[in-house]
Amino acid sequence: xxxxxxxxxxxxxxxxxxxxxxxxxxxxxxxxxxxxxxxxxxxxxxxxxxxxxxxxxxxxxxxxxxxxxxxxxxxxxxxxxxxxxxxxxxxxxxxxxxxxxxxxxxxxxxxxxxxxxxxxxxxxxxxxxxxxxxxxxxxxxxxxxxxxxxxxxxxxxxxxxxxxxxxxxxxxxxxxxxxxxxxxxxxxxxxxxxxxxxxxxxxxxxxxxxxxxxxxxxxxxxxxxxxxxxxxxxxxxxxxxxxxxxxxxxxxxxxxxxxxxx
Ligand SMILES: [Zn+2]
Numbered sequence: 001x002x003x004x005x006x007x008x009x010x011x012x013x014x015x016x017x018x019x020x021x022x023x024x025x026x027x028x029x030x031x032x033x034x035x036x037x038x039x040x041x042x043x044x045x046x047x048x049x050x051x052x053x054x055x056x057x058x059x060x061x062x063x064x065x066x067x068x069x070x071x072x073x074x075x076x077x078x079x080x081x082x083x084x085x086x087x088x089x090x091x092x093x094x095x096x097x098x099x100x101x102x103x104x105x106x107x108x109x110x111x112x113x114x115x116x117x118x119x120x121x122x123x124x125x126x127x128x129x130x131x132x133x134x135x136x137x138x139x140x141x142x143x144x145x146x147x148x149x150x151x152x153x154x155x156x157x158x159x160x161x162x163x164x165x166x167x168x169x170x171x172x173x174x175x176x177x178x179x180x181x182x183x184x185x186x187x188x189x190x191x192x193x194x195x196x197x198x199x200x201x202x203x204x205x206x207x208x209x210x211x212x213x214x215x216x217x218x219x220x221x222x223x224x225x226x227x228x229x230x231x232x233x234x235x236x237x238x239x240x241x242x243x244x245x246x247x248x249x250x251x252x253x254x255x256x257x258x259x260x261x262x
Pocket of ligand 1: 045046108112151152
């Protein structure tokens with residue numbers, strides 16, 4: 001990255017520190033972009049310590065805000081690991097630090113339970129307990145502004161009807177490309193693939209997005225390198241962000257900030 005790019009990155013970080021995304025600071029500034037807009041959200045689930053520290057650094061290198069979805073109780077000693085890819089979690093001290101640096105920290109379940117496999121009342125209770133932990137642990141968290149990211153991207157019509165009475169929106173399966181959000185958007189769909197490295201699949205979806213006049217790709221990522229289900233490489237992420245910010249119609253944004261756009 002040359003000096004010019006470094007200056008742009010610094011300006012973007014200032015915008016982030018001021019609570020604004022670069023996009024909101026200068027909507028539609030690029031005349032060549034016209035009405036075309038391609039938003040790319042890499043929605044990083046689960047909260048791996050090593051990966052998320054690196055992801056935050058890479059996003060900051062390009063003046064971007066990362067999107068982290070955290071399991072509320074994963075840092076507790078009695079947390080039962082649901083499967084072998086779910087380990088190596090960060091803690092609330094780290095999530096508070098990353099939030100203070102401008103990144104988005106959103107809920108991804110109380111204990112990472114598949115809410116379609118428990119009774120509706122229990123699913124509601126687990127969701128509310130998750131939000132209670134966020135209230136307690138994350139300064140500035142507002143559930144009415146939050147995007148709830150379903151564990152396993154698994155939801156039911158009942159849960160989908162209830163959740164917008166509690167949070168702003170939810171992310172569930174399945175569909176990688178969403179329309180650009182409106183003020184009424186409450187359901188965001190995503191796509192994920194694993195357990196192996198998902199870079200080729202992600203590249204394919206970015207190509208699909210760019211073929212459209214406009215759209216919002218919400219791609220569900222997890223960890224970096226050998227961490228988490230369906231990882232991407234840290235070198236790949238660095239190159240991807242570098243490439244994406246060079247495309248005039250593309251904005252790399254987290255989910256909640258994207259919902260602020262309309
Ligand atoms: Zn997960």
